[in-house]
Amino acid sequence: SQQGEEDPQALSIQEGENATMNCSYKTSINNLQWYRQNSGRGLVHLILIRSNEREKHSGRLRVTLDTSKKSSSLLITASRAADTASYFCAVVRGSTLGRLYFGRGTQLTVWP
Amino acid sequence: DGGITQSPKYLFRKEGQNVTLSCEQNLNHDAMYWYRQDPGQGLRLIYYSQIVNDFQKGDIAEGYSVSREKKESFPLTVTSAQKNPTAFYLCASSKTGEWISTEAFFGQGTRLTVV
Numbered sequence: 065s066q067q068g069e070e071d072p073q074a075l076s077i078q079e080g081e082n083a084t085m086n087c088s089y090k091t092s093i094n095n096l097q098w099y100r101q102n103s104g105r106g107l108v109h110l111i112l113i114r115s116n117e118r119e120k121h122s123g124r125l126r127v128t129l130d131t132s133k134k135s136s137s138l139l140i141t142a143s144r145a146a147d148t149a150s151y152f153c154a155v156v157r158g159s160t161l162g163r164l165y166f167g168r169g170t171q172l173t174v175w176p
Numbered sequence: 177d178g179g180i181t182q183s184p185k186y187l188f189r190k191e192g193q194n195v196t197l198s199c200e201q202n203l204n205h206d207a208m209y210w211y212r213q214d215p216g217q218g219l220r221l222i223y224y225s226q227i228v229n230d231f232q233k234g235d236i237a238e239g240y241s242v243s244r245e246k247k248e249s250f251p252l253t254v255t256s257a258q259k260n261p262t263a264f265y266l267c268a269s270s271k272t273g274e275w276i277s278t279e280a281f282f283g284q285g286t287r288l289t290v291v
Contacts, residue, residue, distance in 0.1 A: 165221075
């Protein structure tokens, strides 16, 4: 499959805990992006990491990329109930312009 | 405010009818995209356009058609040839179609139901 595949499919945690979601892919990529989707809404871009980068931070988000293992992880620290949403990774292949391949997402539920 | 607007939010279609979903952006983006999302699934690319008057088929283009006559607009028509059109449709745009260091901006989606 060209697309990213997230793991786990669902994650349920308490407020204040950290949430870690993983994404695996099978082809070489140009970059990998993480998006968030609240129920019934559009997607919102969270962070982009290029193939020559290993880690990026944005607020409470930390993304890592291991191109040798073809995997990425998204860590949300000190989770809040408002973080409840689906999280998708999407990969961009350098050879295919205009294509962003999405996985099926991880449904994160943060309980107050 | 700059953004991308989809309309309507909900749409009901009788079998055998064509329907058109609207997507407008005022972000001055060159590239626009249509995705389909089914329950528990990721997004699948229907069509994309990197520039006005040009568009390419995505992975599931059968039963759909698009036009890109204006930079701001990328309407999607779901034709009667689409056998299972009930889904959530998402429109997106980006500065360019090259994806090298660019993100996609999404509309709020249109939920299409066949009745």
